[in-house]
Amino acid sequence: MTAALDIRGLRTEIRTRAGTMQVIDDVSLRVDPGEAVALVGESGCGKSMTALSVMRLADPRTVRITGGQVLLDGKDLVPLSDDEMRDVRGRAISMVFQDPMTFLNPVLNIGTQIGNPLRRHLGLRGAALERRVLELLELVRITDPRQVARSFPHELSGGMRQRVLIAIALTCSPKLLIADEPTTALDVTIQAQVLDVLKTSLRELGTSLLLITHNMGIVAGMCDRVYVMYAGRIAEEATVDDVFAAPKHPYTQGLLGSVLRHDRPPASFTVMGGSVPNLIDPPAGCRFRPRCPHAMDICHTDPPLIPVGDNQGAACWLYRQ
């Protein structure tokens, strides 16, 4: 079976005045058809940069993909020309962003904005276009689609706007949807509604999901598998059940330890010291070493992703045979 998205050894760097940052360093991950996969980690660990590299949307003046492959349904996106890439975006992969207010154009009505990818990729016009726009609004469970299609973004609530963004992203029934913290800007009850809408519409269209988040609760509710990212590298890969039951990498353990959970006494809540290292001059070997409670001498060399159990792997020397 061909994976919906198969990233192999991706490397991306950002050139700044202070030096070159290897923001994505040999990242490999896989999303199977119909699967929902989470990419988690602290702010600044390279999650969003991974998404932008897949979409090839990062600013070409400073950001460069220096190696690896991004296979979408078996086809490598890295060597595509800008024109070819524009045909892929919005059609085979699309993206839902964090803040539903700023990612909608304030001066165009909702119908026009949903119509954008329909006109661009499917060549729909006139009545057919209008019909499809209303269908999409219904797909994301907007009750009065006609009214909403005529509205402007500022006339809608945050939850509605985020559902509109989801509708826009799903217009062409893409193979893969990348959702970059889709609910961070919403309050908790609306979060649940939006996630529910997202989940059912993805199932309806058979679209795979790469969910970028730092909210472990959402991961538990939405996803099948998890990749934990730290300082531009994959620290751990596991199924959702395994990652919560038995996190292997010390970073994953620390991340989960700092989440408040109803099934644990608040006393067990721990705070991880330190912060993500400066990627212009990262620590040699394992990048988590300076913050790791189990740091050993061998950690000065790069750890490979070592399989632990059937579906789990951790880039940590604790698990070497």
Place this chain on the structure above:
Amino acid sequence: MQEFIYQFKKNRVAVAGAVVIAFMVLLAIIGPAIAPYSPYAFVGPAMQPPSPQFWMGTDDLGRDVLSRFIYGTRISMIVGFLAAATSVILGITLGAVSGYFGGLVDQVLMRTAELFQVLPQFFLALVLVALFGSSYVIIILVIGLLSWPSVARLARSEFLTLRERDYVLSVKALGLGVGRVIFFEILPNAAPALIVAATLQFSLAILLEASLSFIGLGDASYPSWGQMLNGAQQVFRRAWWVAFFPGLGVFLTVAAFNVVGDGLNDMQNPRLRKL
């Protein structure tokens, strides 16, 4: 739109300006139907002062000044509109491209714009009209080509900030083409500032056409306000009305466009907005 009208109405001066513009536009459209005489015909004694028969008097050849004024409105408005349209379309296109792409394209376009800006506009217009002849087409093109840089610089500065907005990233993520992103997604967001610039371009164009005509470089085949002023130079001390009315037309129209432009500009500044 209702909100727009409500806000605009609070600025009395701008409303007065809008009324003047509306009147001039109306006059330009229905003018020939209400003009009492032909603008070219000798209809009475020369240099009659304003009277019930000739409301604005007659000029040195015995033509009706009112009829000529009405036809002149038409010419001045058309020339103003087409010249402003030329400069606004040129300015927006070049400014948008410059601001959106940046880099070398931006450097080349902006240096060109600066070159046009440092040349004395009026004298360049004189030279061009003298070289290529003084038909209205040439006059419109010359005015348009000379006044695009200010619009282009404004459009560029708007695009420099707007291109970094999140919604631009989100439409790029949908695979929309560059032209679509520039003209359908970003441009509407830059419209408020550009509309103000366009009204000012309009008044500048009318003024420039009147100036060219006044010194005798206008298109003599149709009367414009500037043409009438040119003709009035000889008789000004004996027949003030020949110069006064076309001068008033230029003054009122240019002033009206300026106050409307200022009014629109103030509306966009929330700190100057009254409740």
